[in-house]
Amino acid sequence: MVAKKSIKSIANTLKFSAITGADQQWFSEVWFPKAEEAGLKYMALITPEKAVARSILKRLDSELKGSYATKNFDSMEGAVDWLAKRN
Template identity: 30%
Template sequence: MPVPAFVASEPSFQFGNAAGSVSLVPQEAYVRLNWTSQPSSAAIWRQLLEQALVQLEQKSWHKLLGDQRSLPVFSTENQAWILLDWFPRAVRSGLRYGAIVSPQNVMVRLEMAALIRELNTYPLTYQLFSDEAAAISWLAEQV
């Protein structure tokens, strides 16, 4: 039986809370951030993002996949925090590429599109995808 030329590695779970989970995908060298549909406090939401940042720093990786299909609406306070606090620290830690699997909720999708437009001030390349396989493929092409 022939062996497939490319076999995606299974994500390795690192952290989880009510907002979602953080996993590592070592074969492709990216951090995977999966969001749940549960509304979460700012502290829980931020804790998840902080854990993703810890993994990026520890591994010296520069790619992040955010599966936001279930992401609920988030506050303007959290939007400001991610833009003004988390992303600058993530960039200093080496983050360069992000693939986002688009939220199913249209309001959240609009929020994410606006957030990504704001990221143009950082040396980051972020793309929105409706399909997870396309997001993973694009991320694998980034070096």
């Protein structure tokens, strides 16, 4: 994100299963703050197939309140289309 000065991101979590506590902590304490600092404005998330991963990501999403917009999608096509319409 820094090198390309990107303000958009897609997280393809379709095949995620359980996410360890350490990974959840890393996402919330390291990845998201650094992405926001780098200029993240829009993040599209491909919804996981597994209920346990959906639950974890939903909780993470509710805990993380950044200055970027997030939206969940069932397909990569929907995510790409949404991001393409963002400035």
